[in-house]
Amino acid sequence: MQLATWNINSLNVRLPQVLDWLATNPVDALGLQELKLVDEKFPFAALREVGYHAECFGQKTYNGVAILSRSPLRDVVRNIPGHGDEQSRVIAATLDTSDGPLRLVNCYFVNGQEPGSEKFTYKLGWLDALHRWIGEELQAHPRLVLMGDFNVAPEDRDSFDPVGLKDTIHHTVEERASFQALLKLGLTDAYRLFEQPDKSYSWWDYRMLGFQKNRGLRIDHILVSDALRDKVSACTIDRAPRKNPQPSDHAPVVVTLA
Protein backbone atom coordinates (compact mmCIF):
# COMPACT_ATOMS: atom_id res chain seq x y z
CA MET A 1 0.00 0.00 0.00
CA GLN A 2 1.06 3.57 -0.55
CA LEU A 3 0.70 6.62 1.66
CA ALA A 4 1.63 10.18 0.80
CA THR A 5 1.87 13.66 2.25
CA TRP A 6 1.62 16.93 0.36
CA ASN A 7 1.48 20.55 1.41
CA ILE A 8 -0.66 21.96 -1.38
CA ASN A 9 -0.71 25.65 -0.30
CA SER A 10 -4.44 26.30 -0.88
CA LEU A 11 -6.78 23.49 -1.84
CA ASN A 12 -8.95 26.00 -3.68
CA VAL A 13 -6.16 26.66 -6.12
CA ARG A 14 -4.62 23.20 -6.15
CA LEU A 15 -7.65 20.87 -6.28
CA PRO A 16 -7.20 20.17 -10.02
CA GLN A 17 -3.56 19.27 -9.39
CA VAL A 18 -4.49 17.02 -6.48
CA LEU A 19 -7.02 15.21 -8.69
CA ASP A 20 -4.46 14.93 -11.50
CA TRP A 21 -1.82 13.61 -9.14
CA LEU A 22 -4.16 11.03 -7.63
CA ALA A 23 -5.11 9.86 -11.12
CA THR A 24 -1.49 8.92 -11.83
CA ASN A 25 -0.59 8.15 -8.21
CA PRO A 26 -3.60 6.29 -6.81
CA VAL A 27 -2.22 6.13 -3.27
CA ASP A 28 -4.27 4.48 -0.54
CA ALA A 29 -4.15 7.58 1.62
CA LEU A 30 -2.93 11.16 1.25
CA GLY A 31 -2.34 13.72 3.98
CA LEU A 32 -2.78 17.30 2.87
CA GLN A 33 -1.58 20.46 4.61
CA GLU A 34 -2.28 24.15 4.16
CA LEU A 35 -5.79 23.74 2.83
CA LYS A 36 -6.45 27.43 3.53
CA LEU A 37 -10.18 26.86 3.46
CA VAL A 38 -13.00 26.22 5.91
CA ASP A 39 -14.66 22.80 6.17
CA GLU A 40 -17.76 24.10 4.41
CA LYS A 41 -15.69 24.61 1.29
CA PHE A 42 -13.91 21.26 1.39
CA PRO A 43 -14.40 19.44 -1.97
CA PHE A 44 -15.82 16.18 -0.60
CA ALA A 45 -17.85 15.49 -3.76
CA ALA A 46 -14.98 15.90 -6.23
CA LEU A 47 -12.80 13.59 -4.16
CA ARG A 48 -15.55 11.04 -3.65
CA GLU A 49 -15.98 10.94 -7.41
CA VAL A 50 -12.40 9.76 -7.82
CA GLY A 51 -12.73 7.20 -5.04
CA TYR A 52 -11.57 8.96 -1.90
CA HIS A 53 -13.13 9.34 1.50
CA ALA A 54 -11.94 12.41 3.34
CA GLU A 55 -11.75 13.87 6.82
CA CYS A 56 -10.78 17.50 7.11
CA PHE A 57 -9.95 20.13 9.69
CA GLY A 58 -10.03 23.44 7.94
CA GLN A 59 -9.44 27.06 8.80
CA LYS A 60 -9.96 30.32 7.00
CA THR A 61 -6.88 31.70 5.16
CA TYR A 62 -4.22 29.73 7.02
CA ASN A 63 -3.35 26.15 7.95
CA GLY A 64 -5.94 23.41 7.56
CA VAL A 65 -5.26 19.68 7.15
CA ALA A 66 -7.05 16.66 5.73
CA ILE A 67 -6.65 12.94 5.19
CA LEU A 68 -7.94 11.33 2.01
CA SER A 69 -8.32 7.57 1.90
CA ARG A 70 -9.64 4.90 -0.45
CA SER A 71 -11.09 3.06 2.53
CA PRO A 72 -13.18 4.65 5.26
CA LEU A 73 -11.51 6.51 8.12
CA ARG A 74 -12.49 6.15 11.75
CA ASP A 75 -11.61 7.52 15.19
CA VAL A 76 -10.75 10.96 13.86
CA VAL A 77 -8.90 13.35 16.17
CA ARG A 78 -8.46 17.04 15.38
CA ASN A 79 -5.49 18.89 16.87
CA ILE A 80 -3.48 17.69 19.83
CA PRO A 81 -5.71 16.59 22.70
CA GLY A 82 -5.09 18.69 25.79
CA HIS A 83 -3.19 21.35 23.85
CA GLY A 84 -5.39 24.35 23.21
CA ASP A 85 -4.72 25.73 19.74
CA GLU A 86 -6.57 28.22 17.56
CA GLN A 87 -4.82 26.87 14.48
CA SER A 88 -5.91 23.76 12.58
CA ARG A 89 -2.72 21.75 12.25
CA VAL A 90 -3.36 18.13 13.09
CA ILE A 91 -5.75 15.44 11.95
CA ALA A 92 -5.44 11.78 12.87
CA ALA A 93 -7.51 8.82 11.77
CA THR A 94 -7.42 5.05 11.62
CA LEU A 95 -7.81 3.05 8.48
CA ASP A 96 -8.34 -0.71 8.47
CA THR A 97 -6.03 -2.84 6.35
CA SER A 98 -5.61 -6.59 5.85
CA ASP A 99 -2.73 -6.42 8.35
CA GLY A 100 -4.82 -4.64 10.94
CA PRO A 101 -5.55 -1.04 11.81
CA LEU A 102 -3.18 1.66 10.65
CA ARG A 103 -3.09 4.97 12.52
CA LEU A 104 -2.37 8.01 10.35
CA VAL A 105 -1.33 11.28 11.98
CA ASN A 106 -1.11 14.14 9.51
CA CYS A 107 0.37 17.43 10.69
CA TYR A 108 1.17 20.90 9.48
CA PHE A 109 3.93 21.77 11.92
CA VAL A 110 4.37 25.37 13.01
CA ASN A 111 6.73 27.41 10.82
CA GLY A 112 8.14 29.54 13.63
CA GLN A 113 9.31 32.43 11.45
CA GLU A 114 12.52 33.27 13.30
CA PRO A 115 14.36 31.92 16.34
CA GLY A 116 13.59 34.09 19.34
CA SER A 117 10.28 35.30 17.97
CA GLU A 118 6.89 34.74 19.59
CA LYS A 119 6.07 32.35 16.76
CA PHE A 120 9.21 30.36 17.48
CA THR A 121 8.15 30.01 21.11
CA TYR A 122 4.75 28.83 19.88
CA LYS A 123 6.53 26.31 17.64
CA LEU A 124 8.56 24.86 20.49
CA GLY A 125 5.49 24.57 22.73
CA TRP A 126 3.57 22.90 19.93
CA LEU A 127 6.44 20.47 19.32
CA ASP A 128 6.52 19.55 23.02
CA ALA A 129 2.80 18.90 23.03
CA LEU A 130 3.06 16.83 19.85
CA HIS A 131 5.86 14.75 21.35
CA ARG A 132 3.84 13.97 24.47
CA TRP A 133 0.75 13.07 22.47
CA ILE A 134 2.53 10.95 19.84
CA GLY A 135 4.03 8.95 22.71
CA GLU A 136 0.49 8.19 23.85
CA GLU A 137 -0.73 7.47 20.33
CA LEU A 138 2.07 4.96 19.80
CA GLN A 139 1.00 3.11 22.93
CA ALA A 140 -2.55 2.91 21.67
CA HIS A 141 -1.67 2.34 18.00
CA PRO A 142 1.57 0.41 17.41
CA ARG A 143 1.10 0.64 13.64
CA LEU A 144 1.41 4.39 13.26
CA VAL A 145 2.52 6.78 10.53
CA LEU A 146 3.36 10.40 11.37
CA MET A 147 3.46 12.47 8.23
CA GLY A 148 3.26 16.03 7.09
CA ASP A 149 5.06 19.29 6.64
CA PHE A 150 7.39 19.21 9.64
CA ASN A 151 8.99 22.57 8.94
CA VAL A 152 12.27 21.07 10.11
CA ALA A 153 15.27 20.12 7.98
CA PRO A 154 16.54 17.30 10.21
CA GLU A 155 20.17 17.29 9.08
CA ASP A 156 22.58 19.45 7.12
CA ARG A 157 22.12 17.24 4.06
CA ASP A 158 18.44 18.22 4.09
CA SER A 159 19.26 21.84 3.25
CA PHE A 160 20.67 23.48 0.13
CA ASP A 161 22.77 25.80 2.29
CA PRO A 162 23.41 24.35 5.75
CA VAL A 163 26.27 26.74 6.41
CA GLY A 164 24.59 29.97 5.32
CA LEU A 165 21.34 28.95 6.99
CA LYS A 166 22.90 27.58 10.17
CA ASP A 167 20.70 28.32 13.21
CA THR A 168 17.99 29.92 11.07
CA ILE A 169 14.42 28.63 10.98
CA HIS A 170 14.14 24.90 10.08
CA HIS A 171 17.81 24.49 10.98
CA THR A 172 17.99 25.35 14.68
CA VAL A 173 19.33 23.04 17.35
CA GLU A 174 15.95 23.11 19.11
CA GLU A 175 13.98 22.10 16.04
CA ARG A 176 16.40 19.34 15.15
CA ALA A 177 16.39 18.07 18.72
CA SER A 178 12.60 17.89 18.62
CA PHE A 179 12.79 15.84 15.42
CA GLN A 180 15.26 13.46 17.05
CA ALA A 181 13.01 13.24 20.11
CA LEU A 182 10.16 12.07 17.87
CA LEU A 183 12.41 9.37 16.40
CA LYS A 184 13.33 8.27 19.93
CA LEU A 185 9.70 7.48 20.59
CA GLY A 186 10.09 4.62 18.13
CA LEU A 187 9.70 6.28 14.74
CA THR A 188 11.88 6.11 11.66
CA ASP A 189 12.30 8.60 8.82
CA ALA A 190 11.15 6.39 5.94
CA TYR A 191 13.06 8.43 3.38
CA ARG A 192 16.39 7.65 5.03
CA LEU A 193 15.77 3.91 5.08
CA PHE A 194 16.97 3.98 1.48
CA GLU A 195 19.85 5.33 -0.52
CA GLN A 196 18.65 8.63 -1.94
CA PRO A 197 20.03 11.13 -4.42
CA ASP A 198 22.17 13.91 -2.95
CA LYS A 199 20.41 17.23 -2.57
CA SER A 200 16.95 15.71 -2.18
CA TYR A 201 14.44 18.32 -1.11
CA SER A 202 10.66 18.57 -0.75
CA TRP A 203 10.25 22.36 -0.73
CA TRP A 204 11.70 25.12 -2.87
CA ASP A 205 11.14 28.86 -2.52
CA TYR A 206 8.92 30.32 -5.21
CA ARG A 207 11.37 33.19 -5.50
CA MET A 208 14.74 33.48 -7.19
CA LEU A 209 14.26 30.34 -9.33
CA GLY A 210 14.50 28.21 -6.20
CA PHE A 211 13.26 25.03 -7.85
CA GLN A 212 15.21 25.47 -11.07
CA LYS A 213 18.39 25.93 -9.03
CA ASN A 214 17.38 23.18 -6.58
CA ARG A 215 17.74 25.56 -3.67
CA GLY A 216 15.42 23.62 -1.39
CA LEU A 217 14.86 21.99 1.96
CA ARG A 218 13.66 18.53 2.90
CA ILE A 219 11.02 19.44 5.46
CA ASP A 220 8.14 17.12 4.47
CA HIS A 221 8.49 13.75 6.12
CA ILE A 222 6.90 10.37 6.68
CA LEU A 223 7.87 8.66 9.94
CA VAL A 224 6.86 5.05 10.52
CA SER A 225 6.62 3.23 13.84
CA ASP A 226 8.84 0.27 14.68
CA ALA A 227 6.01 -2.14 13.86
CA LEU A 228 5.92 -0.82 10.29
CA ARG A 229 9.61 -0.23 9.69
CA ASP A 230 10.35 -3.60 8.11
CA LYS A 231 7.38 -3.24 5.80
CA VAL A 232 8.61 -0.08 4.12
CA SER A 233 9.79 -0.97 0.61
CA ALA A 234 10.25 2.51 -0.86
CA CYS A 235 10.05 6.20 -0.07
CA THR A 236 10.32 8.89 -2.72
CA ILE A 237 9.79 12.58 -3.31
CA ASP A 238 7.79 13.30 -6.44
CA ARG A 239 9.17 16.48 -7.98
CA ALA A 240 6.86 16.30 -10.98
CA PRO A 241 4.04 18.45 -9.54
CA ARG A 242 6.54 21.21 -8.76
CA LYS A 243 6.98 21.57 -12.53
CA ASN A 244 3.27 22.22 -13.09
CA PRO A 245 2.04 25.68 -13.94
CA GLN A 246 0.95 27.30 -10.66
CA PRO A 247 2.61 24.66 -8.49
CA SER A 248 2.59 24.30 -4.74
CA ASP A 249 6.00 25.17 -3.30
CA HIS A 250 6.08 21.63 -1.81
CA ALA A 251 6.37 18.24 -3.50
CA PRO A 252 4.55 15.10 -2.36
CA VAL A 253 6.42 12.44 -0.41
CA VAL A 254 5.28 8.86 -0.99
CA VAL A 255 5.94 5.74 1.08
CA THR A 256 5.26 2.18 -0.03
CA LEU A 257 4.44 -0.47 2.57
CA ALA A 258 4.59 -4.15 1.69
Added chain:
DNA sequence: ATGACGGTGTGGCACCGA
Protein backbone atom coordinates in the same frame (compact mmCIF):
# COMPACT_ATOMS: atom_id res chain seq x y z
C1' DA B 1 20.18 43.69 4.88
C1' DT B 2 16.49 43.39 1.53
C1' DG B 3 13.49 41.42 -1.85
C1' DA B 4 12.26 38.16 -4.91
C1' DC B 5 6.86 34.61 -5.40
C1' DG B 6 2.36 33.17 -4.32
C1' DG B 7 -2.18 32.86 -1.57
C1' DT B 8 -5.59 35.29 1.08
C1' DG B 9 -8.52 39.00 2.48
C1' DT B 10 -11.82 43.13 1.39
C1' DG B 11 -7.51 45.45 -0.71
C1' DG B 12 -5.75 49.87 -3.38
C1' DC B 13 -2.00 47.07 0.02
C1' DA B 14 -0.46 44.04 4.40
C1' DC B 15 0.41 39.69 6.25
C1' DC B 16 2.20 35.17 6.08
C1' DG B 17 4.81 31.36 4.47
C1' DA B 18 9.82 28.84 4.63
